[in-house]
Amino acid sequence: MPIYTDIAAELWQKTKGTVPPGVEFETCYVADVTITRVQILRDGLARKKGAYSTVDMPNFAYIDDHNRHYIDAIAHELKNFLPDEGDILVVGLGNASITADALGPEVCDKVLVTRHIPVEEDERAFLKLRGVSTFCPGIEGKTGLPAAATVRALVKDTQPAAVLCIDSLFTGDPARLGCTVQLTDTGLCPGGDEAKRLDQETLGVPVICMGVPTVMDAAEVCSCNHSLVVTPKEIDYIIRRAANVLGLSINRALQQNLSVAELTFLTS
Structure with missing residues (x-):
């Protein structure tokens, strides 16, 4: 049985086989950062048609x-997915009570929220701040409401230019645990349920997804016949620092007139 992964770059690696027609790879290197861009140009493949960018x-x-x-490496990739203008809604998916699944809520805590600043008083215009809001829908087992329903209602009411979803991801490669950021414009399915998919078709606005792989199938690293997932022993540090990096990257991509130092001050 193949190992499941959310990372598109793991599905078709040039060193492991033939890249199928309709899939394009581009790889670039910046010091100790490797950026792999995957374009899926047709339907019917193992991942939805769209763009995927992986920062290792x-x-x-x-x-x-x-x-x-x-921060700038991730922010640069994120800017390629975001619309140039308009408010952005950042959605932190996951369970804040489970460390490996807490990335979304943790990142939202680091995002500079500006939508509430009065435009009529020219405060946002003076600082050239883009309108940003955040929302963490929680898990359906606690709220009784699927994330897709609450986010859809919020989008309808606030009319953002795009939604940026943050979530923990699954990998099939232990070397990518806590070391990779994937961005995509194809949306995502919380819990793997297609009926609860968050994407442009269901929300009516572009949906960009950003995540870090924090768990993987135990069968990939040991002889195990049980349905188990594993996470790194440093998961607490991974989530804490990844949240800081992703939060600053989001802020840097959206508030381009502010430096990393200024953004750190405003969100600390």
């Missing part, structure tokens, strides 16, 4: 989470 870097547990090199 040193493990989040051991890096300086205010390092501008890493």
Whole structure:
């Protein structure tokens, strides 16, 4: 049985076989960061048609989470997915009570929220701030409401230009645990349920998804016949520092007139 992964770049690696027609790869290197861009140009493949960008870097547990090199690398990729203008709604998916699944809520805590600043008083215009709001829908087992329903209602009411979803991801490669950021414009399915998919078709606005792989199938690393998932022993550090890096990257991509130092001050 094949190992499941959310990472598109793992499905068709040029060193492991033939890339099928309709899939294009582009790889570039910036110091210790590797950026792999995958374009899926047709339907019927293992992933939805669309763009996927993977940023591979040193493990989040051991890096300086205010390092501008890493922040700018992710922010640059994110800007390629975002519309140039309009408010952005950042949605933090996941369970804040489970460390490996808490990335979304943790990142939302680091995002600079500006939508509430009165435009009529020219405060946002003076600072050239883009309108940003955040929302964490929680898990259906606690709220009784699927994330797709609450986010859809919020989008209808607030009319953002795009939705940016943050979530923990699944990988089939232990080397990518806590070391990779994937961005895509294809949406996602919380819990793997297609009926609860968050994408442009269901929300009516572009949906960009960003995540870090924090769990994988135990069968990939040991002889195990049980349905188990594993997570790194440094998961607490990974989530904490990844949240800082992703939060600053989002802020950097959206508030381009502010420096990393200014963004750190405003969100600390």
